[in-house]
Amino acid sequence: MKRLFLFAFCSLISAAGFSQAPFSTNAVELLPSAPLPTEIAIIPEPVSVIKQDGHFILPKNVTIQSPANVEMKQVTSFLQERLSIPTGNYVSIVSGHIGDHAQIRLILNDKHNPILGAEGYQLTVKPNQILIRANKPAGLYYGAQSLVQLFPKEIESKELVEHIRWSAPSVEIIDYPRVGWRGLMLDVARHFFTKEEVKQYINAMVRYKYNLLHLHLTDDEGWRIEIKGYPKLTSVGAWSVKKTGEFGNFTPPTADEPRTYGGFYTQEDLKELIQYAQDRFVNIMPEIDVPGHSLAAIASYPELSCTPGAENYRVRSGEKIMDWSRGAPPTALVDNTLCPANEKVYSFLDTVITQVAALFPFEYIHMGGDEAPFNFWQKSDAIKALMQKEGLKNMHQVQGYFEKRVQEIVESKGKKFMGWDEIMDGDLPPSAAVMSWRGMKYGTDAALKKHEVVMSPTTYAYLDYMQADQITEPRVYASLRLSKAYEFDPIPAGVDPKYIKGGQANLWTEQVTNIRQAEYMTWPRGMAIAESVWSPKEKKNWENFFGRVEHHFQRLDIAETKYAPSVYDPIFKVSRSADKQLIIELSTEITGLDIYYSFDNSFPDRFYPKYTEKLTPPKDATMLRVITYRGKQPIGRMMNMPIEELNKRARR
CATH class of the missing domain: 3.20.20.80 (Glycosidases)
Structure with a gap:
């Protein structure tokens, strides 16, 4: 009940300042055959995200104002690294209060905000300034992680990337964890x-x-x-x-x-x-x-x-x-x-x-x-x-x-x-x-x-x-x-x-x-x-x-962090018909993908047969190859499935 009250209170605060509905639930409808068509793709999903008009453009010289707190060192170091290495911009850190002139201000609340707790944060991106507020340095660190996710993907680079418009959408985020x-x-x-x-x-x-x-x-x-x-x-x-x-x-x-x-x-x-x-x-x-x-x-x-x-x-x-x-x-x-x-x-x-x-x-x-x-x-x-x-x-x-x-x-x-x-x-x-x-x-x-x-x-x-x-x-x-x-x-x-x-x-x-x-x-x-x-x-x-x-x-x-693209791979399901024929069903974990296949030992692309119904392999076929496409682009890995393996699975 307490968390529900805090969530409702948080929504009221947001609604009072902005007229838009929360972005994550109302502003954009996901297209099932394409990535989410938006600049805002924060993981994990924040408690409240309200998009505003305009963008913050990262200047060539960036000043980050930070509290004079020993725990803030890694918060500022993280931001300084991400906002300088890929951009080539100069990022300086100033501890203590310097007025409202810094482009990015990290603020520890003088009065504890019960909504945010020890790890929550409030991130405000305006066209002229970025503010991150929190009760504790941990909250500012998590706010900094969300901020970096608002910039173009190239912000993750370990080296200079040229010809990028380093901008972040104007947004108001209030966020805190579900569990500790x-x-x-x-x-x-x-x-x-x-x-x-x-x-x-x-x-x-x-x-x-x-x-x-x-x-x-x-x-x-x-x-x-x-x-x-x-x-x-x-x-x-x-x-x-x-x-x-x-x-x-x-x-x-x-x-x-x-x-x-x-x-x-x-x-x-x-x-x-x-x-x-x-x-x-x-x-x-x-x-x-x-x-x-x-x-x-x-x-x-x-x-x-x-x-x-x-x-x-x-x-x-x-x-x-x-x-x-x-x-x-x-x-x-x-x-x-x-x-x-x-x-x-x-x-x-x-x-x-x-x-x-x-x-x-x-x-x-x-x-x-x-x-x-x-x-x-x-x-x-x-x-x-x-x-x-x-x-x-x-x-x-x-x-x-x-x-x-x-x-x-x-x-x-x-x-x-x-x-x-x-x-x-x-x-x-x-x-x-x-x-x-x-x-x-x-x-x-x-x-x-x-x-x-x-x-x-x-x-x-x-x-x-x-x-x-x-x-x-x-x-x-x-x-x-x-x-x-x-x-x-x-x-x-x-x-x-x-x-x-x-x-x-x-x-x-x-x-x-x-x-x-x-x-x-x-x-x-x-x-x-x-x-x-x-979330x-x-x-x-x-x-x-x-x-x-x-x-x-x-x-x-x-x-350059490795990850598995397995979600794009087709899923195999096998069974036997009444006359003992092998029946192969293919599906995908996500919507919007097409599956193309071959039994003739060649490598299928989108000009091969598209999977539309259950398959029975030709009598002497030894290999089923499948690949997934999104539109005209291959997206899954080429899968080489021996018919012998499918027969084994059908016997289990």
Whole structure:
């Protein structure tokens, strides 16, 4: 009710100053076969956008007036860089009050505006001046991000661009986030990403007003954080054998293959990353994933395992170590779990958590808790003795015992404990925060039990999933298309919103070996999640959103940020007729596209047959090639679909 009141009040303020209706809902109708025909294509969609007549033309000499506040350095640096490098203009920063003469004025409100909160802003673009007002520097930073999105796409260039009219439309924007936790998770354990690559990822995420980077720092494939007193975690645990192919099906490494692939962050590296993120109003949350996903730690210190022979374990290089044929929890082929019955484990974790808590100022430490296999525990005499001593009836309660002890350690360091939703199986107290990944149900259940919850469900927010047909994507076990990601609502019906901290998208990197592929998997689905956690629910509109996405594709091209064009690819659906003939149906995720095809091994263009009805391949055809067009222009990728593959799918 409070947010509805603020939204109504915000609308009244806007209506009092301007006669136009809000641009985003009334001013322009989206054409389904073309990008949104407008200069204003901000992502995430602001709360209120009212277009005015006229434009602000960026002068050759620009003065930005900024409050004399240490937190403003990155706000002004960002604007200075974007408004000078591509334009060739001179941009000066003046701190303190110089009257009303600056072309761009950044203003911290003397009196707190309850509508804007800590991260909201008011952006006013007039023909003669730009004003950004906010209660806090974070709001000014987000206002600056929106301002840059109003200038021509070439503003994203890393070098001088000539013969551009550097103008922004006159507009009044009032904006603030829907939820406080707007996160992306980057898995740096499966494949190591350098300090500079993490910074590159941060630079991309803040463009869309994300404020939380979740670093998955430990797993079976690598331990990425220096812990003083346990040097083998990084001298042994951070390195594996370089493999190329399909992760999970690599051949087991031989003893003589060099373990030189990987890396880790020193504590000084992490301090640098934390400061870099904070300067951009991003918190970094560390994750130490235990008790499962701990093979790198066990390979370094075998005494942390319950299982005899752990001294022969090695950091995983992508070979198969789990059997998922019976579902979750998996059956482990090697024991990748810390031993809940071993006091050395809790001493080890106390040291790790002490140093992690000292390094990371963020209030939460994520301690994993997901996908711990039980089959080795079930055979362990130490676990059986623990169960008898503590009155534990099953393996879920064994893990619950472990989680409670880890939570106590975390809280003893002045931090809050968070884990994946499996930790709820152990009946943890409400002070444990839950990150819900197995759909929305577990987060809903946790919120009803008064746990703080971050929603990051596989259904909408797993960025490692395929985003087009598996013949073009790194093959994983599920798909997530852009339109589905855009359906994400972090606040489920029937739950008190005060227990939902926000939402997050997760990029697991088993199949992501470099930063360019990380970008490809994140964008544009990261835009969809950003809008879901920032913009008012009632403002979300798929066709409007995708019109803006197409503008941002052009901006990312100029910024040299990689993204997936998968939304333009056709979707294949197969079935069998009554006489067992293969039936092929083609569709597209967005409207306004035509599909052209061939069965004759040639490459179709718009002069080939256009798809209008279900297809049956000729008797001896071996390949179906398809491509999408918008009007006379090819827009999708050439898709080469073997008929053999379609026959396999029809048999499932």
